[in-house]
Amino acid sequence: MSLCRLEKVSKNYEMGEVVCPLNKVSLTVEKGDFLAVEGPSGTGKSTLLYIMSGLLMPSGGEVFLNDHNLHSLADRKVTELRRDLIGFVFQETNLFQALTVEGNLRFAQSVGKGKKPDEAKIALFLEELGLSARRSFLPSQLSVGQRRRLIIARALINDPQLVLADEPTNDLDEIWAGKVMGLLAGVIQRGGAVVMVTHNSHWAACANRRYLMQEGRLVMNDKA
Numbered sequence: 001m002s003l004c005r006l007e008k009v010s011k012n013y014e015m016g017e018v019v020c021p022l023n024k025v026s027l028t029v030e031k032g033d034f035l036a037v038e039g040p041s042g043t044g045k046s047t048l049l050y051i052m053s054g055l056l057m058p059s060g061g062e063v064f065l066n067d068h069n070l071h072s073l074a075d076r077k078v079t080e081l082r083r084d085l086i087g088f089v090f091q092e093t094n095l096f097q098a099l100t101v102e103g104n105l106r107f108a109q110s111v112g113k114g115k116k117p118d119e120a121k122i123a124l125f126l127e128e129l130g131l132s133a134r135r136s137f138l139p140s141q142l143s144v145g146q147r148r149r150l151i152i153a154r155a156l157i158n159d160p161q162l163v164l165a166d167e168p169t170n171d172l173d174e175i176w177a178g179k180v181m182g183l184l185a186g187v188i189q190r191g192g193a194v195v196m197v198t199h200n201s202h203w204a205a206c207a208n209r210r211y212l213m214q215e216g217r218l219v220m221n222d223k224a
């Protein structure tokens with residue numbers, strides 16, 4: 001069973017000018033996989049992650065999560081599947097601005113599979129990501145790097161099997177980036193999978209498969 005499978009997925013955005021960032025992309029992600037996706041800005045890397053998560057439907061081709069074809073599921077089922085399976089590290093911060101740091105994590109737990117608040121786990125994540133002293137702050141009162149770390153905590157707090165991480169080390173210094181990479185490696189160690197979009201070839205080298213987005217295609221990046 002694969003966690004996520006794309007079969008000849010294409011995506012066109014039609015906003016007057018037609019943009020086709022994905023052209024018949026096929027990809028399988030299984031437990032234990034750590035994939036890196038690199039490529040120039042504007043080539044469709046974020047689009048790829050949105051489609052893998054079911055947040056965006058493709059213009060052509062099929063997307064499977066846990067072997068369920070998303071085309072055959074009602075929207076509500078797709079949402080449930082995503083909630084139970086995926087942790088998404090968004091490239092642009094979309095935290096709840098009216099909730100504190102710990103409030104954002106509590107909210108993520110409340111909509112997660114278990115739906116139970118787990119204060120010990122929140123404390124653990126705050127500690128690991130250096131946010132304990134900022135637990136009562138609002139996102140607007142954090143530094144950019146602290147916000148990035150909160151986004152990562154929110155994506156990981158429900159122990160998702162599949163983590164889709166869009167530039168997770170952006171805005172972080174080497175030490176924090178290294179800690180975040182350690183958390184992603186932990187996802188693999190507990191039997192999950194990670195797909196990471198990155199512009200940083202040093203961190204991409206941690207993956208066991210490296211891809212490059214090139215003219216709508218996902219090509220193996222063996223030369224890296």
Ligand SMILES: Nc1ncnc2c1ncn2[C@@H]1O[C@H](COP(=O)(O)OP(=O)(O)OP(=O)(O)O)[C@@H](O)[C@H]1O
Binds near residue numbers: 013019021039043048
């Ligand atoms: N909602 C949208 N409507 C129209 N076009 C879009 C939309 N989202 C993305 N695009 C276009 O699709 C292309 C791919 O965008 P995407 O965000 O996937 O690129 P990216 O590889 O993640 O870039 P970056 O490295 O800068 O984050 C871009 O040319 C962009 O203009």
Ligand SMILES: [Mg+2]
Binds near residue numbers: 045046047091166
């Ligand atoms: Mg992007």
